[in-house]
Amino acid sequence: MTTVLKMVGITKRFPKVVANENVTIELNKGEILALLGENGAGKSTLMNCLYGLYHPDEGEIFINGEPVKINCSEDAIKHGIGMVHQHFMLVPELTVTENVILGLKSHREPFLDLKAAEKVVQELSDRYRFNVNPRAKVKDLPVGIQQRVEILKTLYRKADILILDEATAVLTPQEVEELFQIIRRLTEEGKSILIITHKLDEVMALADRVTVLRDGKVAGTVAKKDTNPKDLARMMVGREVFLNFERKPCTPGEVLMKVEHLEVKDKQGVRAVKDISFELRAGEVLGIAGVDGNGQIELSEAITGLMPYSGGKIYINGQEQHHINPRKLLEAGVSHIPQDRHRTGLVLEFTISENLILQEFYTSTYSKNGVLKQDVIRSHGEKMIKDYQIKATDPSVTARTLSGGNQQKIILARELNRKPKILIAVQPTRGLDIGATEFVRRQLIEQRDNGSAVLLISTELEEILSIADRIAVIHEGEFMGIIPNENVDIEEIGLMMAGRKKAS
Ligand SMILES: Nc1ncnc2c1ncn2[C@@H]1O[C@H](COP(=O)(O)OP(=O)(O)OP(=O)(O)O)[C@@H](O)[C@H]1O
Ligand SMILES: [Mg+2]
Known part of the structure; x- marks a missing residue:
């Protein structure tokens, strides 16, 4: 050799x-x-x-x-x-x-x-x-x-x-x-x-x-x-890691988000989301499984106001949304962990502290009479670094100097810490190590147990199976069916991912 x-x-x-x-x-x-x-x-x-x-x-x-x-x-x-x-x-x-x-x-x-x-x-x-x-x-x-x-x-x-x-x-x-x-x-x-x-x-x-x-x-x-x-x-x-974990059954409450016959066209004008309808309740995780590129991004961007939709209706907390505007959504308690975290989630030239309060710096928690409360912002940064085990020396370093996975943890910390009523998480563990993956999955379940509604979009079936209460399968912009995550037949989900509709 x-x-x-x-x-x-x-x-x-x-x-x-x-x-x-x-x-x-x-x-x-x-x-x-x-x-x-x-x-x-x-x-x-x-x-x-x-x-x-x-x-x-x-x-x-x-x-x-x-x-x-x-x-x-x-x-x-x-x-x-x-x-x-x-x-x-x-x-x-x-x-x-x-x-x-x-x-x-x-x-x-x-x-x-x-x-x-x-x-x-x-x-x-x-x-x-x-x-x-x-x-x-x-x-x-x-x-x-x-x-x-x-x-x-x-x-x-x-x-x-x-x-x-x-x-x-x-x-x-x-x-x-x-x-x-x-x-x-x-x-x-x-x-x-x-x-x-x-x-x-x-x-x-x-x-x-x-x-x-x-x-x-x-x-x-x-x-x-x-x-x-x-x-x-x-x-x-350097310690024992649990590759699987137990999850209590969910107790779904009121409907916090409702989507009816949603249609979204992509940038080329092609229908990327076709006639999608679902309800998302407090205290449940709805998982959307599917192979990448089947309309997941367009769906998540349409319901978070990052992309217009061409048909259908979206209700949040019972109210129909005509023009979804990201700041209004935020104030309605909606958090979004986007897929492309470099493009929509982080400003690499900003510090960790700044990235953590990116959408909330104007609130009374972080500013007074137009002046930022630097000490509050800093101690918040320190706390998040500790809670989310972000590998960084200090909250005042720029996001660019962090490793790929640690940049992602900043967004997770920001979006999860807000204790959202509705959480839309797209590929939340992509690029994370096993310890951090375990931590994030537990967090999603914890948010659910505290009454949040969680929409999890993931191409990793294993992730969906381990945390979703109901599973929708998306294929070419359509739902092939929504099934409860109890004794699911993996082969059947595989077929749905390949485009076979489930007879309802
Ligand atoms: N340009 C830089 N300036 C300052 N610190 C840096 C720079 N690049 C990397 N680091 C630091 O070096 C350490 C190792 O980072 P590295 O990117 O090699 O990690 P990694 O193993 O690739 O992690 P990941 O799985 O998250 O990609 C981290 O603490 C990171 O913050
Ligand atoms: Mg790396």
Whole structure:
């Protein structure tokens, strides 16, 4: 077995935080190594050091036994390292090939070798069975295929070591399976893979070995065959984690939200939500299951006033809403945890404290005569950091300096802390580690037990099954049926997710 990559004694400090402390990892040829760890454990930082985006303060990197200096991503590429980021960096208006060669020098400067490049892209796609058309425009491709374009980009640059940072978070179960097949084919061809994920079943399905980081340090490295999800969870968190939990039956009260024959058109004018009706009661969780991209976003944005709807009626607390305006909703006790938290939930340049009071700064709690009560705002920030275990030194640091999962916790803290009457949660645990996922799910149930109405939209069936009282299945903008979450037949839900209506 040959070692293709060694990172030895890597230490990376940020002001007030040691993100990586004396970290050593090894990657063998043809191997899949999973990097596991809680939010803020230092996974992305370590990979950014390898890809030349950050410079470690201490430590050395060896590629094929040779010490190398990686000062920028061009250096990393030169050494055969490729990285697929969680947020894709493609230009939607360009074709697959144009995206692949973007930023590379042409041999026939100033002319682009588009034809030649197209041929290579086609060959790569065929060889690894990517099924990508080199001439398709990226904006017309589903997320799973866009991700393959990112992988193609690294292969075109002759990457032998591939880094995938939370690559599966945005994929449907089907796309995840296809990505895994692609990853396995890559390793058969001698490529080596570093993958970051929070999902233990993915680690068990894919990895050869696992390195667990905790608080910036290596907590251990184990072979997949010698471990199991429970042990991995314990290594990550440093205590026992309950992967399942009990839920009391619900006692639904009055109807707090009612939606009748809702129709929403997407930005292209296509009907994305068709004739959806439901009631949401105090003290219950209504889960909406379904594969990503079946109208969930449009539905959640329409009922929270972020998007207009073209037909139907929405009632909140018994009152018909004509123009839903987000601030009015807030005052009516509606909270929204949006799916795209970078776009609608957070201001990255603001501090944690500021983000926590983003919609309430004008209330008497936080301001008086137009002057913000800085000490109240700060102590609120400190409390939320503690309650929600946000990994940050201080509430006055900007959201940008937090790890991906910890940025999300700010929004969760803000929306849940308000004790809303109605909570609309879209993918609330995406990107969160297992401890935080457990915590958020408990919070949702607690809110329910305190009389809130919770609408949970999630593509993770396991999440819906563990907390919803009733389950609606959405497919191509329509509800296939709403069923109680008692002795549910998973196969039947699967069929509904694929578009088969339940006979009522
Ligand atoms: N640019 C930065 N400036 C200051 N601190 C940073 C910066 N980038 C990361 N950190 C800090 O370094 C630590 C590790 O963050 P990192 O993003 O590597 O975590 P992670 O393991 O990838 O977490 P997640 O699972 O949430 O993505 C965190 O405490 C984070 O706040
Ligand atoms: Mg990260």
